[in-house]
Amino acid sequence: MNKINILFIIVVLFTESFVYGQGIQKDITLEDIFSNRKFSTARIGDYISMNDGEHYCVWENDSLNIFDYKTGSYKKIVVTTSQLTPPGDTIPISIDKFYFSQDEGRILLTTETEKIYRRSTKSNYYIYDIGSKDISPLSDGGKQRLATFSPDGSKVAFVRNNNIFIKDINSKVEYAITFDGLYNNIVYGATDWVYEEEFGFTKAFFWSPDGSQIAFYRFDETNVKEFQMTIWGKLYPEVQKLKYPKAGEENSIINILIYNLKTKITTEMDIGNETDIYIPRVKWTNNANNLAIQWMNRHQNELKILLANSETGETQSIYHETNKYYINITNNLTFLKNDEDFIFTSEMDGYNHIYLYDIDGNLINQITYGNYDISKFIGVNESKGLVYYTSSESSPINRELYVIKLDGTGKKLLSKNLGNNSVKFSKNYKYFINTYSNANTPPLVTINSSKGKQLRIITDNSNLNETIDNFGFCDKKFFQFRTSDDVELNGWMIKPSNFDPSKKYPILMYVYGGPGSQTVRNSWGRGSTWYQMLAQKGIIIVSVDNRGTGARGEEFKKMTYLQLGKYETIDQIEAAKYLGSLDYVDANRIGIWGWSYGGYMTLSCLTKGANYFSMGIAVAPVTTWRYYDNIYTERFMQTPQENPNGFDDNSPINHVEKLKGNLLLIHGTADDNVHVQNSIDFISAMVSANKPFDMQLYPNSNHGIYTGKNTTLHLYTRMTGFIYGNLLKNFDE
Numbered sequence: 001m002n003k004i005n006i007l008f009i010i011v012v013l014f015t016e017s018f019v020y021g022q023g024i025q026k027d028i029t030l031e032d033i034f035s036n037r038k039f040s041t042a043r044i045g046d047y048i049s050m051n052d053g054e055h056y057c058v059w060e061n062d063s064l065n066i067f068d069y070k071t072g073s074y075k076k077i078v079v080t081t082s083q084l085t086p087p088g089d090t091i092p093i094s095i096d097k098f099y100f101s102q103d104e105g106r107i108l109l110t111t112e113t114e115k116i117y118r119r120s121t122k123s124n125y126y127i128y129d130i131g132s133k134d135i136s137p138l139s140d141g142g143k144q145r146l147a148t149f150s151p152d153g154s155k156v157a158f159v160r161n162n163n164i165f166i167k168d169i170n171s172k173v174e175y176a177i178t179f180d181g182l183y184n185n186i187v188y189g190a191t192d193w194v195y196e197e198e199f200g201f202t203k204a205f206f207w208s209p210d211g212s213q214i215a216f217y218r219f220d221e222t223n224v225k226e227f228q229m230t231i232w233g234k235l236y237p238e239v240q241k242l243k244y245p246k247a248g249e250e251n252s253i254i255n256i257l258i259y260n261l262k263t264k265i266t267t268e269m270d271i272g273n274e275t276d277i278y279i280p281r282v283k284w285t286n287n288a289n290n291l292a293i294q295w296m297n298r299h300q301n302e303l304k305i306l307l308a309n310s311e312t313g314e315t316q317s318i319y320h321e322t323n324k325y326y327i328n329i330t331n332n333l334t335f336l337k338n339d340e341d342f343i344f345t346s347e348m349d350g351y352n353h354i355y356l357y358d359i360d361g362n363l364i365n366q367i368t369y370g371n372y373d374i375s376k377f378i379g380v381n382e383s384k385g386l387v388y389y390t391s392s393e394s395s396p397i398n399r400e401l402y403v404i405k406l407d408g409t410g411k412k413l414l415s416k417n418l419g420n421n422s423v424k425f426s427k428n429y430k431y432f433i434n435t436y437s438n439a440n441t442p443p444l445v446t447i448n449s450s451k452g453k454q455l456r457i458i459t460d461n462s463n464l465n466e467t468i469d470n471f472g473f474c475d476k477k478f479f480q481f482r483t484s485d486d487v488e489l490n491g492w493m494i495k496p497s498n499f500d501p502s503k504k505y506p507i508l509m510y511v512y513g514g515p516g517s518q519t520v521r522n523s524w525g526r527g528s529t530w531y532q533m534l535a536q537k538g539i540i541i542v543s544v545d546n547r548g549t550g551a552r553g554e555e556f557k558k559m560t561y562l563q564l565g566k567y568e569t570i571d572q573i574e575a576a577k578y579l580g581s582l583d584y585v586d587a588n589r590i591g592i593w594g595w596s597y598g599g600y601m602t603l604s605c606l607t608k609g610a611n612y613f614s615m616g617i618a619v620a621p622v623t624t625w626r627y628y629d630n631i632y633t634e635r636f637m638q639t640p641q642e643n644p645n646g647f648d649d650n651s652p653i654n655h656v657e658k659l660k661g662n663l664l665l666i667h668g669t670a671d672d673n674v675h676v677q678n679s680i681d682f683i684s685a686m687v688s689a690n691k692p693f694d695m696q697l698y699p700n701s702n703h704g705i706y707t708g709k710n711t712t713l714h715l716y717t718r719m720t721g722f723i724y725g726n727l728l729k730n731f732d733e
Contacts, residue, residue: 025472025497028533030720034713038467039529042459044433044445046097051104053428059098064107069431069447072456079128084109086126086135093126093135101153105130106169108138108147108156117193117672118703120202121145125158127169138167139174145190146203150211157189157205157214164189164205164216166261177214177259177266184226184243187219192252194245195219197673198631199280199329210288213310214259215269217279219252229670232699242672245630247647248639254279256293258310269308270315271295278631280329285359286339292318294333300326300635305333305344305361318361321346325558326635328352328516332377343367343387345377347554354387356406367408373551375399380406381429381450388414388429390421396551397478397490397522401434401452414452420523425450433458437524439476439492442468472497473532478520483574490520491544491575494535499584506589506727507579508534510543511605513568514597515636516550516557519543530716539727542579546571562643564625564636565604565650572601573609580612589727591661593617593719596674596703603652603663603682610660615726617719619666620703623678624651656685663693664722666715668701694722 032038047058050066055075057066064078084092099108107130110123125138125147138147138156144165147158156167162181167174178188189205196202204217227244230237245251256269256279271279271293281294289311295304305319321327327347332354334343340359345352352374354367367387368374376399378388385406390399401415401423415421419438426432430450437443442461446454474497482488496505510527512519519525520543531541546568548560560567572592580587592613594602599621606616625633625647626640640647648654667679676697686693696718701707705715 025536026470028471028529028536030530030533030713030716033529033533034716039464041442041464041524042445042461043435043443044458047433048098048100049424049426051427053426053430056426056433057100059095064098069426070455072447072458078130079107079133083133084126084128084135086137093124096123099147099149101149102151103153106149106153108149109135110147112143114143117196119196119200120190125156127156139165141174146205148203148205148207150207151209152211155211157207159189159205162187162190164214164259166214178216178218184241185221187217187221187252189216191217192219192221192224193242193672194251194629194631195280198629198635199278201281204282206282206284208258208284208288208310209286212261212288214261215282215284215291215310216257216259217282218255218257220255221252223250224252225249227672227675229672229675231670240670244672244675247626247628247630247633247637248641249630251276251278251298251630256282256291256308258291258308258313260310267311267313269293269306269313271306281331281333283333283335285335285342286337292333292335294329296327296329298634299638300631303327307359318359319344319357320361321348323347325554325561330377334377334380336380337382343377343380345374350555351553354389365406365408367404367406368411369408371553373553375551376423378423379425379429384429386429388423388425388432390415390423392551394418395522396518396545397520399521399523401432403450412452414448414450416452416454418522420521431455438522439478439524440473441465442524468532471532472536474535476528478522481575481578483571483578485570485574487547487571489544489546489571489575491542492520494531494541496535496538496540501584503584504586505538505540505584506586507540507542507576507591508723508727509572509575509579509590509592510541510598511546511572511592511594511601512596512598513546513549513572513594513601515548515560515564517597518545518550520545520549530720534720534723537724537728539723540585542575544572544575546575560636562637562646563650564633564646565600568601569604569608569650572605573612576605576609576612587612589614591615591617591723591727593619593723594621595619597622599666599674600652604650604655606661606663607652607655607658610658613661615662615664615722617664617666617722619715619719620668620671620674620705621652621665621678621682622674623653623682624648626651627675627678627681653682653685656682656691657689659686659689659691662722662726663691664696664719665693666696666698666705666718668698668703668705668707670700670707671703673703 047056049056055066062081066075081092093111096110096113107128109126113121113123122143122145128135144158163178181188191204206215221243224243224245226241229240253275259266276298278296283292291308293306301323303321304317306315307318308315332345356364372393374391376390380387399420401421404411422435435443435445442464445458476492599618602616602618667676
């Protein structure tokens, strides 16, 4: 970089506030965003609906408080921090999370929590008795994982060192129910790495409804290959090893077992003789003798629900679905209290909808219909026969709350505003807390009646609204365009506040683009403030959802099957062409950036679309699907052995010779998800092709790149400087 460009960046970074119209717009700084948290969003903290459905409990202001849904008044303070001093200690414990027993007489509290991977943690758990106000450690044998009360609140099951333990609270007796758990070998009651990451759960044990039994997973990781990561910072760096099954490689062998607390007998459930399969979900019915096991083949295009007898282990299939592409796993399986029917969701008619079946698997009726996707099945009020869900019925960019009868009639819209509605109901479905936002409005958190009437506001983010007005935020506006393949794509755009259509502006495109994802949503999104800062400097920010993204039906989402990255890249190139054709866009200064799948897309666009992108930033990118985990990759690509051309034709490593624009490659060295190996091998290919690039490594950071002091600020400072240096030079002013 020459001295003129360096001087230009310094001038841009420290420019004084500009005067627009009658007011003064304050300049947004990276320190405002990431250090001072000037634009942080107020939301309701973790809360739990109480059994009566009239109250909810939330931890705030150093106490656990119960509030009335309707009025917002205190019912009582359950416990304060000062009461949480364990026997023999003088300092109260610091609370991370809390969990009530089913009768709400006891609370499990976590403290000193350590992160393991994306969703997994281990903590010191404490039991607080609300009646006696006694607090005691769950166990003295080391940190615990996933501790859960039995239904009657008399026991707690937890995982430690890959084995399952039960603690009898009254007798204070602790005992193991599994014994051969071993790191990187055998796992009981928790998931292996790939199940945690791709099936989205970590707790792999489940109390029966009457508390007499525990169902649990056994993972045998013996044949899963290890991946090694170096952890820096010591005289001799440590090596961390994890079992990571890459595409085409062996998985853990799964068993589902049930332990009977009375007989002390463990029984294995019959999930078939085939071992190269997945068990993505296990759930008790309302009958303590019946366990529902979701069985899936390796290609993930066949799904069965097996109903297992807990005493004999015998199973029968009550649901069977196949798909020409793949089947998405959800948490939507819901057994009704009559023990005769269940609710499930499926894309079998081309869109994601809700279905009602009897316990033998016979379809009673399809509950929802239409050319739109159900985005979230929220729950069912069985006493009134009402089903609640959010969907994208009005537009793929929106999420709205609906209620419908079990027979599919009487559908009503409950949310009042177009945008994003995130909903959680009280236990009796009398109230719901709604977090609403749109593209230009920070979250409004309200309490509403089950009919949708707003009862009160928890937070309206008025302080943030005033702040963004003071800083002159520009509206995010939506647009559509048609590609040369006659596909209509959705996008959003942020223009500078002093936008002049007679000038030529640079573009920065943000991309993710992965299967079922969306960046084009009518919601207050992550990164909004950083994009506003870039727009203040004269850069137009754009994001476009390519084919393969969600909320537009199965065919639009799954058309990328076996060719992951091909059509997504074509569509992002089409977006760059479209933007470059606009009168106010400088087609020679179009940049693109993304993280993870978006990093992969950035590299694909800079290579396959080299004539249309002048710069790009790829953060934690996949560079070949051969290096990524098998559950995710094979869902969309099958195995490398079956589909070698699909893997190799769409790997940016194999197209580096096409690159023309300036590239900044960023990766955390302790990324357990997208390994830094992806970037290292991409670098080797770049060197072989004699292609220049910039590189930024973050020691010991995982996929989120936040480990260490000032890491996030440093990351965005690095990216911002690269963007200014490449998109703002010679800016037409």
